Amino acid sequence: MLDKILEFIEHQLPYLRDVISYLLGLASLPLVKFLWTTIKNWFALRDLKRLEKSYSSVIKFAKRNLLELGFLVNKLPDEIVVEIAYKDDRALFSKFRSYLKKNIIKKIKRKECFNIIVFSDMSYDEQIAFIIQKAFESIISYEYEKVLGIDFRESLVLYYSYKFAFLCEKIVGQNVVHLLERKFNKAKFKDIILKLDSKELEERVTLNPPPEVRPLLDRVIIPIIELKNNEIRNVNDLSAIELTRKKMHDLLNKISEERIGIIFIGIKNPDEYLHYIKERIDEFEGILICTRGKFTNLCEYFIKEIGSIFWKELNISRPYVEIFEGDLPSEANKPVHYRYVLIFKQDTIKTDG
C-alpha cells in the first residue's frame, strides 16, 4: 500500500511542483503589494518626519540664538505632529503613527492635543516654510505687538525664518531656503535688520575692544524689545503704544545708521570703560550702556560721568536718558537683571512727556 502511494507521489511530483510554485506565486502577490506599501509608507513617514523635525529644530535654534527669549521659547510646544501633508500629487499620511504618538504623549507626557487643519494647495516645500514661519511668528510676532509696528515684526519673522533655513539647509532643503529668501527680499525693513545682524556694524559701533563676536540683533536689540514689551504689556492707550513703536523704530534706525555707540560693562575697572567712551564719543550722537547682573549698579555712575562729559565738551546740560530695565531668563532659565541705558546728546528721540 505504502509502495503504491510513494509510486503515485513520484509519478505526480512534476505536476505537484507546478501546483506548489503556482500557489507560491499567488501568495507572493499580496507579499509584493505589502512590501510596496511598506516602502511607500516609509517614504511618507520620512517626509512627515522632515516637517516635524523642521519645527523642533526651530525651537532648538531659538533656544540657542535668542537666549533672552528663553521664557517664550520654553513655553511653546517643543514638538508638533504632522498628520497629513501633500507631496507633489501624493497624500502623505500615517494615521496609525499619529494615533500612537498622540496617545503616548497624552498618557505619558500629559499633554492635550488639538488639530489644526490648513486648507490651501501648498507644495511640500511651502508646507515646510509655513511651519518654520509659524513657529517664529509664535515667538516673535504676537509678543511685540505693542513695541514694534506690523511691518517690522513681519520683517523680523521673515528674517529669522530665512536665517534658520539657511543654517539648517540639510534639514529643510535648498528649495525652502530659496522660498524664504524670496519672501524676506520683499520685507520692508530688510536693510535695517540685515545691518543690525551684521558683524561689521557690531565691530564699528561697539566701544569695547575686540573680540566681541555676537551680532547686536540677538544680543542687544531683542533683549531691549523684550524689556520694553514687558514694561508696556498692560498699557492699552493707543497713543502711548504708537509713541513707543515710533521711539523703538527711531532707536533701531539710529543704531543701524551707526549713530549710537554701544558699550558692554563687565569685570574691568569702570574708569577703563569710561576711557573707551571718551575715546570715541565724538563719533556718535549717543551711547547705549549694556549691563546685566551685578554690573547694573554701575549704570548710575556712567550716566553721571557721561553727562559731565557732554557738559564739559559739548555744552549739553540735559542729555536725553532712557532706561530699559527688567529681568530676563538666562541660559540656566534663572532670571537675570538687565539694564540698558541710552544717553543721547539731543532729544531727537521723542519722549513721552
Place this chain on the structure above:
Amino acid sequence: MASKENSRVEVKNVRSAYGSLCRLLPVISFARRSDIDKYLKMYNVNLESGKFRCAICGDVVTRENIYALIVNGPSIKVICNKPSCQARLTINTPYYAR
C-alpha cells in the same frame, strides 16, 4: 482702581495662557481645498448656517473663504482666508483667538 484690577487680571491671563500652552501638542494637517467638504463633514461643521465666524476678524466664514479649522476637543474654531487672518494663525492661536 479699576484699571489696576484690569491689569492684574490681564497679567494672570497671559501667564496662565503660556502655562497651559506648553502642555499642548498641535497636530497639523495640510489639506487640499478640494477636501474641504470631507473635513467639514468629519467634524460636523455646517458653514451654510452662517453661525461660524472667523476667530480672528469675526467675519462670517463660508465654504469659499475658509482657511483653517482648529479643533480643540469639543470647541471648533474657523479662520477665514483674509491675508491678515492667515498671518495671525499661529501654533498658539487657540489662546489668542477670540
